[in-house]
Amino acid sequence: MSAARPERFSFRVNGAEHTLEADGDTPLLDVLRNTLGLKGTRFGCGNDECGACFVLVDGHALASCATPLWAVGGKSVTTVEGLGRPEAPHALQRAFIAEQAAQCGYCTSGMLISAAALLARSPRPSEEEVRRALDRNLCRCGSYNRIVRAVMRASGEATA
Amino acid sequence: MSGVAAAAPLPTSLHGNRRLAQWLRFRAGGYVEVLSGKVEIGQGILTALAQIAAEELDVSLAQVRMLAASTATSPDEGFTSGSLSIQDSGTALRLACAEARAIFLAAAADRLGVAADSLAVVDGVIAGAGGAQTSYWALADAVLLDRDATGRVAPKGAAAHRIVGTPVTRLDLPDKIFGNACYIHDLELPRMLHGRVLRPPAADATLTDLDDAEVRALSGVVAVVRDGSLLGVIAESESVADSALKKLAAGANWRQGASLPDVASMATWLKAQVANTSIVDSKIATSSRPVARTLKASYTRPYLAHGSIGPSCALAQLDASGLRVWTHSQGIFNLRRDLALTLGLADGSIVVQHVQGAGCYGHNGADDVAFDAAFLARAAGGVPVRVQWSRADELAWAPFGPAMAVDLEADLDETHAVVGWRHAIWSNGHTSRPGGARSPAFLGAWHLATPFERLSAINPPVARGGGAERNAIPPYAFPAWQIVNHHVTAMPLRTSALRSLGAYANVFAIESFLDELAAALGENPVGFRLRHLEDRRARAVIERAAIRAGWNQWRKREGAGHGVGFARYKNAGAYCAVVAEVEAEAEIRVRRLTIAVDAGLVVNPDGVANQIEGGAIQATSWTLKEAVHFDRERVTSDRWEAYPILRCSETPEVDVDIVSRPDCPAVGVGEAAQGPTAAAIANAVFDALGIRVRDLPLTAERIRAAIDRAIG
Numbered sequence: 001m002s003a004a005r006p007e008r009f010s011f012r013v014n015g016a017e018h019t020l021e022a023d024g025d026t027p028l029l030d031v032l033r034n035t036l037g038l039k040g041t042r043f044g045c046g047n048d049e050c051g052a053c054f055v056l057v058d059g060h061a062l063a064s065c066a067t068p069l070w071a072v073g074g075k076s077v078t079t080v081e082g083l084g085r086p087e088a089p090h091a092l093q094r095a096f097i098a099e100q101a102a103q104c105g106y107c108t109s110g111m112l113i114s115a116a117a118l119l120a121r122s123p124r125p126s127e128e129e130v131r132r133a134l135d136r137n138l139c140r141c142g143s144y145n146r147i148v149r150a151v152m153r154a155s156g157e158a159t160a
Numbered sequence: 161m162s163g164v165a166a167a168a169p170l171p172t173s174l175h176g177n178r179r180l181a182q183w184l185r186f187r188a189g190g191y192v193e194v195l196s197g198k199v200e201i202g203q204g205i206l207t208a209l210a211q212i213a214a215e216e217l218d219v220s221l222a223q224v225r226m227l228a229a230s231t232a233t234s235p236d237e238g239f240t241s242g243s244l245s246i247q248d249s250g251t252a253l254r255l256a257c258a259e260a261r262a263i264f265l266a267a268a269a270d271r272l273g274v275a276a277d278s279l280a281v282v283d284g285v286i287a288g289a290g291g292a293q294t295s296y297w298a299l300a301d302a303v304l305l306d307r308d309a310t311g312r313v314a315p316k317g318a319a320a321h322r323i324v325g326t327p328v329t330r331l332d333l334p335d336k337i338f339g340n341a342c343y344i345h346d347l348e349l350p351r352m353l354h355g356r357v358l359r360p361p362a363a364d365a366t367l368t369d370l371d372d373a374e375v376r377a378l379s380g381v382v383a384v385v386r387d388g389s390l391l392g393v394i395a396e397s398e399s400v401a402d403s404a405l406k407k408l409a410a411g412a413n414w415r416q417g418a419s420l421p422d423v424a425s426m427a428t429w430l431k432a433q434v435a436n437t438s439i440v441d442s443k444i445a446t447s448s449r450p451v452a453r454t455l456k457a458s459y460t461r462p463y464l465a466h467g468s469i470g471p472s473c474a475l476a477q478l479d480a481s482g483l484r485v486w487t488h489s490q491g492i493f494n495l496r497r498d499l500a501l502t503l504g505l506a507d508g509s510i511v512v513q514h515v516q517g518a519g520c521y522g523h524n525g526a527d528d529v530a531f532d533a534a535f536l537a538r539a540a541g542g543v544p545v546r547v548q549w550s551r552a553d554e555l556a557w558a559p560f561g562p563a564m565a566v567d568l569e570a571d572l573d574e575t576h577a578v579v580g581w582r583h584a585i586w587s588n589g590h591t592s593r594p595g596g597a598r599s600p601a602f603l604g605a606w607h608l609a610t611p612f613e614r615l616s617a618i619n620p621p622v623a624r625g626g627g628a629e630r631n632a633i634p635p636y637a638f639p640a641w642q643i644v645n646h647h648v649t650a651m652p653l654r655t656s657a658l659r660s661l662g663a664y665a666n667v668f669a670i671e672s673f674l675d676e677l678a679a680a681l682g683e684n685p686v687g688f689r690l691r692h693l694e695d696r697r698a699r700a701v702i703e704r705a706a707i708r709a710g711w712n713q714w715r716k717r718e719g720a721g722h723g724v725g726f727a728r729y730k731n732a733g734a735y736c737a738v739v740a741e742v743e744a745e746a747e748i749r750v751r752r753l754t755i756a757v758d759a760g761l762v763v764n765p766d767g768v769a770n771q772i773e774g775g776a777i778q779a780t781s782w783t784l785k786e787a788v789h790f791d792r793e794r795v796t797s798d799r800w801e802a803y804p805i806l807r808c809s810e811t812p813e814v815d816v817d818i819v820s821r822p823d824c825p826a827v828g829v830g831e832a833a834q835g836p837t838a839a840a841i842a843n844a845v846f847d848a849l850g851i852r853v854r855d856l857p858l859t860a861e862r863i864r865a866a867i868d869r870a871i872g
Contacts (some may be wrong), residue, residue: 040341042343042469043548046550108336144777148808
């Protein structure tokens with residue numbers, strides 16, 4: 001590998017503008033967790049196969065482990081921390097708590113991101129659409145059905 | 161109201177950790193700190209234990225703070241495993257809290273000048289007649305609890321429960337849902353460095369030579385650390401550590417050792433090995449009836465991976481004050497023992513602190529990575545080193561649940577009654593957890609220049625549920641049986657505890673075979689089971705699952721089937737019956753699982769439902785899709801594409817019915833559903849296709865092969 005020359009990249013994360021000097025090939029996940037200290041986006045596989053590290057990039061759910069920094073230049077990134085906070089939770093976060101839709105919770109951030117992308121493009125999805133939208137997110141504890149119920153509940157609330 | 165009970169033997173956890181102050185302390189700030197030796201592994205245990213403490217102390221749940229376990233402060237309760245935390249820690253905490261409450265009531269009575277039995281406690285406020293009152297917090301005095309538990313204060317009866325038995329939202333979930341830094345992966349310590357360990361390119365390989373000049377020259381690399389075939393790198397950042405690891409791999413030469421067996425014929429391999437054979441149980445009929453015919457069948461399961469979504473991770477720091485390790489291990493004291501053994505340190509110079517990891521389903525890489533971190537920390541000049549395994553490390557190098565072969569035979573007399581039953585198992589041992597053996601259980605310890613002995617996995621004692629032989633004794637009232645375990649000690653792939661241990665394969669085999677018997681005799685599988693069951697709790701879960709699933713209303717249709725499976729976990733724990741409904745298309749789709757579970761007294765009904773649902777869905781994944789793949793050199797299923805697990809759109813509807821038995825002892829539920837789910841699915845596949853598949857997983861290829869055999 002040639003010594004990478006740091007370049008300058010500007011992008012928005014959860015509404016805040018960031019400008020970083022870094023190797024453009026650095027995975028976005030590394031930047032989020034280790035440079036910006038946003039630990040809510042989890043490392044799962046490093047290969048876009050599990051969904052644990054999903055973030056929204058201009059509204060699309062993407063694997064941040066497989067998204068190089070250069071690819072988000074000028075774009076807007078939303079992580080789980082940007083969806084909502086305990087004092088102002090996203091409808092999905094409220095619904096995940098109401099449905100107790102997790103066991104270990106390690107897949108939860110990615111599930112919330114995929115679900116948020118779905119609800120943004122399809123506010124009243126069918127259960128089948130929800131399941132399809134979550135199919136790139138692996139859960140090992142077997143919480144899928146609770147997660148689906150939480151997404152259905154949130155979609156109802158968001159448009160009620 | 162608590163009363164004084166006759167002195168009974170203390171439960172194990174309390175017997176081993178008698179000081180009440182080891183379990184709880186009241187704080188002047190108006191809360192109680194509760195210490196348990198059991199750890200949160202995604203199962204919600206800390207919430208259930210907090211409920212138990214709040215119940216016995218008469219405080220609110222919000223006034224309980226569960227502390228993370230540490231060898232410096234917590235009671236030693238061994239491993240968080242075997243679905244025993246409610247029994248072990250729950251029972252100990254219930255008694256310790258009941259006794260603490262009585263001690264504080266006596267102190268309050270002294271202070272207030274009233275009789276202790278005139279006092280009541282609400283949310284920690286201790287009040288008597290005429291407005292006299294104090295509180296745990298006002299009396300908070302460590303000296304009061306600096307005494308041994310006697311076990312003489314009886315906890316509340318079930319009828320008095322107001323928190324235990326009610327569904328409570330998990331205390332740990334908000335952090336996880338808001339993306340807070342709650343996992344060990346998120347822990348950042350001052351001046352922390354990042355380490356990686358290079359795993360060998362084959363299951364058995366020796367590092368012969370290494371050119372690491374380029375790695376050492378990399379900016380940000382702090383050290384390359386090698387001891388024999390154990391090779392790692394320490395760097396200032398994760399990204400440098402990752403790229404350094406790639407360069408290390410390129411500069412390393414290995415000599416391959418022993419080759420692996422043929423993955424396609426593991427049962428043959430297992431049966432050909434030298435084994436330690438033991439009789440698990442045998443029963444001789446009081447009157448022998450002549451055998452009219454004998455049915456036989458052979459079942460197998462493959463090696464299974466734990467496959468946690470978060471790879472194993474640990475931090476370690478070695479300085480003049482000793483070694484500190486942060487880990488998501490299931491057994492912090494056991495880990496400490498093996499760290500001391502491997503590193504030549506005294507137990508007392510090591511502190512092991514638990515930090516939550518991703519979901520844990522048995523002995524995964526958590527202990528291995530803790531040793532990796534400690535190994536690298538020795539070369540880090542006193543600063544902490546964080547090591548995170550890769551996905552490939554996790555899927556290829558963490559211990560596996562062992563491959564198993566199970567042969568069953570049943571003798572029928574001329575009236576079609578079962579008069580004899582034989583069950584034979586071939587398997588590696590089901591645990592190689594740290595802390596209990598003469599040689600440490602760490603992967604890295606096998607690769608040192610002076611390697612530690614590679615001990616073969618063992619089985620826990622039968623009295624504690626066994627390992628390979630778990631649930632091998634049938635729950636049915638057959639007049640005679642012989643249960644044999646052939647413990648294979650040659651261990652080409654490292655095996656250890658995976659959720660439910662041998663119960664998964666044994667229940668799959670027994671309950672499949674029972675269906676084969678019922679089919680051979682033309683009997684209804686539910687009726688056949690009930691006819692052979694005497695235990696009313698066993699009968700009740702089968703009856704309830706069958707009614708709820710509409711078993712008798714089932715309308716047979718092309719390509720669809722239903723099946724039932726039942727077990728009582730470890731023959732002593734939770735009763736669980738599952739009815740599966742499947743559709744057989746290009747592959748098997750499980751549409752619905754209807755489950756009845758009896759776990760005695762239930763602490764958190766939603767926690768029980770969540771564990772049963774999760775266990776059933778994970779077992780559906782094992783049963784339909786999962787098998788560790790390997791060639792003659794190495795494990796090849798080292799990424800999710802090569803080790804597929806169940807996805808959201810493939811997940812069946814799961815309906816859980818909890819049979820409430822508040823007067824029966826509480827037992828765990830994390831492992832109750834796995835065996836019955838596998839069997840119910842296999843039986844439903846048979847119902848749908850008329851084809852019996854006896855080798856897991858039930859993939860499209862396996863089913864096609866079974867059809868070919870049936871036709872051929």
